[in-house]
Amino acid sequence: MSFTPETRVSLDRFWSTIEASAKIGTGRPGGLSRLSLTDSDREMRDLFVNWCKDAGLAVEIDELGSIFARREGTDPELPPIYIGSHLDTQINGGRFDGIAGVLAGLELVRCLNDLGHVTRRPIVVVDWTNEEGARFSPPMVASGCFVGKYERDWVYALEADDGPRFGDELERIGYKGAMPCKAGDIDAYFELHIEQGPILDAEKRQVGVVTGGYPSHGVRVRFEGETAHTGPTPMDLRHNALIAGARFLTAVDDIGWDFAVGDGKATGSRLAAWPNKPGILSDTAQCIADVRHPDPITARVMAEKMRRAAHAAAAMAGCRAVFEDEWSWGGDIFDAELISGIRDEAVRQGWNWRDIQSQAGHDAYHMALHCPTAMIFTPCKGGITHNNNESCEPEDFEAGLNMLLHAVVKRADR
Amino acid sequence: MSFTPETRVSLDRFWSTIEASAKIGTGRPGGLSRLSLTDSDREMRDLFVNWCKDAGLAVEIDELGSIFARREGTDPELPPIYIGSHLDTQINGGRFDGIAGVLAGLELVRCLNDLGHVTRRPIVVVDWTNEEGARFSPPMVASGCFVGKYERDWVYALEADDGPRFGDELERIGYKGAMPCKAGDIDAYFELHIEQGPILDAEKRQVGVVTGGYPSHGVRVRFEGETAHTGPTPMDLRHNALIAGARFLTAVDDIGWDFAVGDGKATGSRLAAWPNKPGILSDTAQCIADVRHPDPITARVMAEKMRRAAHAAAAMAGCRAVFEDEWSWGGDIFDAELISGIRDEAVRQGWNWRDIQSQAGHDAYHMALHCPTAMIFTPCKGGITHNNNESCEPEDFEAGLNMLLHAVVKRADR
Known part of the structure; x- marks a missing residue:
């Protein structure tokens, strides 16, 4: 053989x-x-x-x-x-x-x-x-x-x-x-x-040829506040980093819904506050969030809204937002010749296939x-x-x- | 002696x-x-x-x-x-x-x-x-x-x-x-x-005679969702318990501000999600929150708004809210005769004092x-x-x- x-x-x-x-x-x-x-x-x-x-x-x-x-x-x-x-x-x-x-x-x-x-x-x-x-x-x-x-x-x-x-x-x-x-x-x-993702399964396709990746932008933000008592501390004297984080992730989710019609997504995946305990306001909260959209300009707009939402959330909670890390990926990054070669194999071998983007x-x-x-x-x-x-x-x-x-x-x- | x-x-x-x-x-x-x-x-x-x-x-x-x-x-x-x-x-x-x-x-x-x-x-x-x-x-x-x-x-x-x-x-x-x-x-x-709290210090009082406690109501809520990928999962298929928790604590903070004029307070003090990691939606989030107000009826109204906010937050995130624990304290619970006895001592000893409520x-x-x-x-x-x-x-x-x-x-x- x-x-x-x-x-x-x-x-x-x-x-x-x-x-x-x-x-x-x-x-x-x-x-x-x-x-x-x-x-x-x-x-x-x-x-x-x-x-x-x-x-x-x-x-x-x-x-x-x-x-x-x-x-x-x-x-x-x-x-x-x-x-x-x-x-x-x-x-x-x-x-x-x-x-x-x-x-x-x-x-x-x-x-x-x-x-x-x-x-x-x-x-x-x-x-x-x-x-x-x-x-x-x-x-x-x-x-x-x-x-x-x-x-x-x-x-x-x-x-x-x-x-x-x-x-x-x-x-x-x-x-x-x-x-x-x-x-x-x-x-x-x-x-x-x-x-x-659900696309291939929903369409009963056997395989997808990936043409690119959704432009994606992520951030890791640290909110800085001050511990204090949950009871007597007046609302206007609070610097509860947990609330800054909660407001930020809420805003990120809102961005996701605002752009969902164009298949945008926005995700809060992590909120780690300290002390994060009953009776005490938290003085730090680390959040991880990202936005993704098939259109690169829209993805950039979502990312900028996310960044501004972090500052707004910090302000609403009397805290400070520190951007610890930011990252971006995706776009039309894959090689046209390789993609063609894979498509040719899909056709030659007779599979039920489609082009698809990675998210x-x-x-x-x-x-x-x-x-x-x-x-x-x-x-x-x-x-x-x-x-x-x-x-x-x-x-x-x-x-x-x-x-x-x-x-x-x-x-x-x- | x-x-x-x-x-x-x-x-x-x-x-x-x-x-x-x-x-x-x-x-x-x-x-x-x-x-x-x-x-x-x-x-x-x-x-x-x-x-x-x-x-x-x-x-x-x-x-x-x-x-x-x-x-x-x-x-x-x-x-x-x-x-x-x-x-x-x-x-x-x-x-x-x-x-x-x-x-x-x-x-x-x-x-x-x-x-x-x-x-x-x-x-x-x-x-x-x-x-x-x-x-x-x-x-x-x-x-x-x-x-x-x-x-x-x-x-x-x-x-x-x-x-x-x-x-x-x-x-x-x-x-x-x-x-x-x-x-x-x-x-x-x-x-x-x-x-x-800041009252005695701000007024340069030497002591406070406590007449009662702000009626306070607290809850521990667990939000239940489902893990999934942060990227390809469409917004309308998400059950991110972290977002339910973030929306809940944001709503609790809003309640605090809505009632701040009457000296109400509302606090989110804990949000513990799992896995709480980048790349994955969380399937559980435990939140602790409470409301406090000098007026007992207002405190009850705030508490009910807090409870409903938990259900609303869960709904907005495609999750379920489970109330693990609830507690209440405060009110005019202290003894009038004992309070009088303490006030009498404040007067007799000549201190700069005031009545005060515990928060x-x-x-x-x-x-x-x-x-x-x-x-x-x-x-x-x-x-x-x-x-x-x-x-x-x-x-x-x-x-x-x-x-x-x-x-x-x-x-x-x-």
Whole structure:
């Protein structure tokens, strides 16, 4: 047997790796709670590294713990093709988010091994550290550092919301590698991911070709006030940072509704106040919020409204707003040629497909800053994700996996 | 020397006990962080018990850890006079809140000891467990159980916001006593406390005679939603409990401002959401809020608006509001005869005094359900409290301590 246009991956083998992963770091029933740089993250990494070695791949770990598993090409000097995603999950995460993309790369390699097909260019399967940002904010730091957006030592210093620092936790789980976290010459980056939205499932599509990402803008704001008694302190003498935070997140939600008709979204995802106890007004509150909209100008307007809402909320609570961090991503960042190649495979293989925009953040957004990048979306039931009820069947991956296989091999062999 | 109308307490000796207390469980500069049933609470209790024993008092601990230090009267069969307050503090607490009231009782006893004056009725100095409710909500549980408002086992089962249960922590620090937590026949209860508001200081008054407490109504509400992705989840499919909580606390703050002209207050003091992390919508949020107003009908109206605001906030966020707990206190609960006796002492001793209402909760509110009760307020700088900058000078206590001394002795000797 040799690699032909009719070659297909083994859905069963792919699914068996999904099932093995689903046993590590289990959370609520059916879900995963495998936060970055925890013991269960290490356990999953160990398993993945073993799988890669068994598949004959050369495994390297970089300074931020990302795992690079390389299958040599017939021309090792040529820039490689990268296929990646992440094995960490949200605290109430599902079994597919990110994981499917890494294991898709592994299945692709195993499939080529079966057929003894060595591509011209090398293929590297990547697990990016801390895509979720669920323990260490912001998300996607390792791919960000890889392409020069973040400094390595800034990432090392990030503090987990349960206390320890990124660098210390990375060392503790034994995944602080020697390889510099710095992208070399890369021919193309592919990422397969579940959609994390309801569109493909609602339209009964088998696969989505990702054309870009919703322009998204996020902020981390700290409100500063003063502790005082909840009883006798007159309203006009209060500096309750918790109220500043509550007013801010309320305003953010209002922005989301104001722009919902154009498919805008605005989210308050975190409010951590101190002391946050009965009887006492809080003197600090940290909030994380973001806005997303398919139109870049509208997204910028929403972002500016969000920033001003923070100052207004602070003023209404007699507090001060300090912007600790801001980030943006999305837009028409993916490579037209790669997108065409994936579309061609969808047509050739006869899947029920559509173009789609990504609304979540992905490591692909960072990689797109560095090299031609594209994504493939697979359906998930009802769009439910970041939830233990995230649900996919093996067939949901059939189109995406096989399009990935052929798009990658075509690119790697050219 | 004998006890005469001119007898005065030793301000220096009282102040030395304040200063000793200020070294145990220190928090931010100048403040205390001596939360109930922690190691520092135990250390302070041990010191207080030793002081009491040195003063010849018989010390008993009840089932909820409250400390009762009894000075026998010439007629031990008569119902005793109680003097009490609390030695626990907020997490960013001051050195005087509660503490001054317990140590006032100790100083009073020491003063009588110096003069060899034995009152007709016994005098009992009390330290109530967990007045603040800063670790175990609600506040004032031990005095509440003492007068039959709460069940002992319900209190034992309260969960600290850092994990362990009330009963286990009480046992751990060695203060689970054998004495039933049940009030016997009590002649009168007196509590001296710093005002915790700006009125006495602003008017340069030396002391306040407390006529009652602002009617206050509090709620603990849990909002229930569903985790989901912050990106692709459309606004109309969201059930973000964090937003329900934020909308609720915003509405509570609005109620406070709506009624501020009549001196109403409304406070959001806690919002604890889960997962409360970037990238994911929260599926639960616990909020604590209360309203206070000098007029009981207005306070009830504010409370009902607060309750409805919780349901409205839940509806706006696609969530459900579950009322976990509700409480009320305040009103014209103090004893007219005791209040008169204290006023008489203010006039006789020539202090610059005024009638004042309490706006904070106090164990006296519970005791007033059981026996004649009264409170004395002493000034604190700028009304700053529940803050490490809470500040008093020894002279701030001079009027209050001496009025307490004579009001108590007159009552105890009658």
